Amino acid sequence: MRKTGFLIPILVIAIAAMLSAIFIVDEREKVLVLRFGQIKQTVTDPGIGFKVPLLDEVVRFEDRILSLETELIEVTPADDRRLEIDAFVLYRIDNIVQYRQAIGVGGERQARSDLSGILESQIRAVLGSQGVTSNTILSPERSALMDQIRERSDARAAALGLKVVDVRLRQTNLPEQNFDATLQRMIAERDREATDERARGQEAAQRVTALADRTYEEILSEARRDARIIEGEADAERNRIFANAYGRNQEFFEFYRSLTAYEEALKGQNSTMVMSPDSEFFNYLRSDQGRRSEEGERP
Incomplete structure (x- = not known):
């Protein structure tokens, strides 16, 4: 009886130790096994894993695509029209070892803060680069700019063990204090473009008119020359006919x-001759x- 009473606690402890040595990895996560803060095991496939009880710690990371929204970012394109842009990024943890080493004890909050800083800097760099105007940002070329931001952000986020899946620019607005000035600048630019177009149109019209006048003069000159030739030939023929008639009778x-x-x-009826x-x-x-x-x- 005493032996049975002694074995039951041991059996309970053994079962508890066995259960604590088992951990389950969900298909939506990745797992690191740490021993005194050092990485001992990496598990990326779903299933059952084993660890040393009391010594090893299981740290779980999301394997799903995560999203992050930025605050309003003020950018200045090449045409000096300041814009306020907010964006969101889709990302996932690609390398959990590198991710753990990069963020340290800051966890997911630190990773999101670092990724937000990367995204903000690349949005400013791409949208503020030479040749990119506010019209470009608001045109179909916007998708190419977003791809460029994604590629550059992904290259820098790799140091954090992250993979940037997509970047989207959402709202693009003018700062309220600059709206009137920007509107007047846009109006002035459109007026200048209209003036240039009218000047080019007038120049083209003058060229067409000059060409038409020259063509008219050339055709008229040729027609007069041909008419004189025909008149001369007609007069010669008339004189020849008169001469023949005079010679006959x-x-x-x-x-x-x-x-x-x-x-x-x-x-006439009132012809008078003296x-x-x-x-x-x-x-x-x-x-x-x-x-x-x-x-x-x-x-």
Whole structure:
């Protein structure tokens, strides 16, 4: 009876020691086994683990993706328009040994503070770099800037054993005290751009007008030249025809030309001419000249 009473406490202690030597690792966490503050074991896979009772300590770390929101960060892009930006970052613990060594006894609060400082500095560095304006930050190029911030933050967070999964810029606002000044600057810049556009438009219009005027003068000059050539050719042809007609029947040609002259001279209802009766102009209007003409045409 005494032996049984002696074995029961020993059995209880043995069972308690055995149970205290076992620990369970959840799939959502990673585990470090410490002995007097020194890392003795790293467990990253879910399952059952073992440790030395009373000597070893199990420290658990999140293996899920964590999030961190920043305070408002004031940045000054290349166009000197100050902006207030808040962002959030998604991260996870990638190397628990390095993470433990980096944060020391500060724990998760220290890690979040360090990561927030890294993110804030990289947001200022990227958004304040040369060539990045407020319009760039508010344009579709914003996604490329966020990728750049993520890459640079991830490179520096690796020293903390952290992996930066994503960085997103949320609100982008103007500081209230600078809103009016920035608005007036934007208006002035748009006015300047509009003036430049109008000046370029007027310059282009003048070039087009000058080209059109020169083309017009060239076409008109060519047309006049061609018209003079055609008129000259027509006059030559007319003279040739007249010469041929005159050579065939001189008297008839003179008669025809006289009739044409009469027609042109006596146009209108009140045509009046004062001439000498014996003028050669009336040769074909005299009866005797008409009889001589008829007699000359008889065979």
